[in-house]
Amino acid sequence: MHLAATCFLCLIPAFLLFARGAADGAVVLIALLFLVRSAVHRDWSWVREADIAVLLVIWLIMNLLVSPFAEFTGKSFGRSASWLRFVVFYAAVTRWVLADQKAIRAVCMAFLATIMIAAADALYQFFAGYSLLGGQHMNGRLTGPLDRPNIGIYLAKTGFATMTLAFALYVADMKQKAFRVGIVVLAFALMIVFLSGERTASVLSLLAIGCGLVGLFLVGGKSRLAAMGVAVLVLGGVGTLLTVSDRIFARAMAIGNVVGDYSGSIYGELSALGWRLFTEHPVTGTGMGNFGLVCPDYRAEGVIRECHPHPHNFYIEWLSDTGLVGTLPWLVFVAIIVWAGVRHIRNGSRQSLVAGLYLGTLVLSFFPMAATQSAFSNWPAILAWNSIAVAVAALRLSQGRTRSSVNSSS
Structure with missing residues (x-):
């Protein structure tokens, strides 16, 4: 069972590129295998661990308090009931699959190989204008193998999580192969993130790099010089890119325009509507996935110019969809x-560098001021939970909470 779960985890980044339904299927199968393993061994101790217990409480709240009072109950129950797969997936990855160093090495190499292929295809698209692996034609932003321009955030979240895991493995057993490969792949992937034209992915990646550099600086000794050198290199590279690429410069200037007139931008309008929905339903929200369904009524009133399925902010979406009863325990998690x-x-x-990379990975999913994808819809949710779970597993490895091997049936 453990071997099967490890194989499915190795395939998730590739599935996210080419077969989103398969990625969701892999998440479900890992969760089911973990539940079977827990039943066979009568080991349910993981449900009492603080982070997982909070997630299970959130799931119960979603189904018992939020969905029954939703504007569109069917839509909300569809989201709230199925959200359990992410909770059990997170538990499986952090407490079982990546509690084994052999599995960690396999996952690291599989993830790094997938990242390298995706980044190479995106680089080709940057020069040729189209993807070799079936992605959409470039139109202002890179897509790589994807059918929409999300390659930047995909590479950032997957790359940082994998690098955190690879370095934690190096610290644990001093085997440098995955770590050395990870340095090269992450540097290449981050270059593609900045070339992609994705504003949110680029800004969040800079913040994530900053967290990693703080961790490197705290290592002390020559690492402090290395941290300052990397900082100069990154800032110099970004400055050069802004100078030589009119496309990237225009995308960067667009950030200033949005920030300067946030309330007048579509992102500001979506956030304002999400906040209004929360104030009108402060306890339980409008229901999971209901934002896009109730939005047309407000557009008819002239409150907003155009409707989207979600408010493009992680925390505003939690407030508008689940109210205080869902958002407060989520903040606890x-x-x-x-x-x-x-x-x-x-x-x-x-250990400071492991923690810095770990916090950098979390910034990519949890930074509150970012314009983000939905917290609940399949593709972005799988990407986020995969990244978060791998990062948490890396921190646990760094804390010495893994084994050198486990029996494949356990």
């Missing part, structure tokens, strides 16, 4: 896993 990284970064030596 975020605080638990963020605090684990903050606490670990103080351990010094190489």
Whole structure:
């Protein structure tokens, strides 16, 4: 069972590129295998661990308090009931699949290979204008093998999580292969992120790099010089790119335009509507996935110019869809896993860099001011949960909470 779950986890990044339904299927199968394993061994101790227990409470709240009172109950129940797969997937990856160093090595190499292929295809698209692997024709932003321009955030979330895992593995057993490969692949992937034209992915990647550099600086000694050198290199590279590429410069200027007139932008209007929906339904929200369904009524009133399926902000979506009863425990979960990284970064030596990379990975999913994809729809949710789970598993490895091997049936 463990071997099968490891194989499915290895395939998730590739499935996200080419077969989104298969990616969701892999998440479900990993969750089911973990439940079977827990039943066979009568080991349900994981449900009592703080982060997982909070997620299970959120799921119960979604189904018992949010969906029954939703504007469109069928839509909400469809989202709330199926959200359990992400909870069990997160538990499986962090407490079982990646609690084994052999599995960690396999996952690292599989993820790095997939990232390299996706980034190489996106680079080809940058020069040729089209993808070799079936992605959409380039139109202002890169898509790589994807059918929409999300390659930047895909590479950032998957790349940072994998690098965190690879470095944690290096710290644990001093085997450098995955770590050395990871450095090269992450550097290449981040170059593609900045070439992609994705504003959110580029800004969040800079913040993630900053977290990693803080961790590297806290290692001490020559690592501080390395951190300053990398910072100069990154800033110099971004500055050069803005100078030589009119397309990237225009995308960067668009960030300033949005920030300067946020309330007048579509992102500001969507966030304002999400906040209004929360104030009108402060306890339970409008229901999961209901934002796009209730939006047309407000557009008819002239409140918003155009409707989208979600408000393009992670936290506003939680508030508008689940109200305080869903958002507050979600904030508790975020605080638990963020605090684990903050606490670990103080351990010094190489542990500080593991924690810095870990916090950088979390920034990509949890930074509150970013314009984001939906927190609940399949593709972005799978991408986020895969990234978060791998990062948490890496931190647990760094804390010495893994085994050198496990029996494949366990």
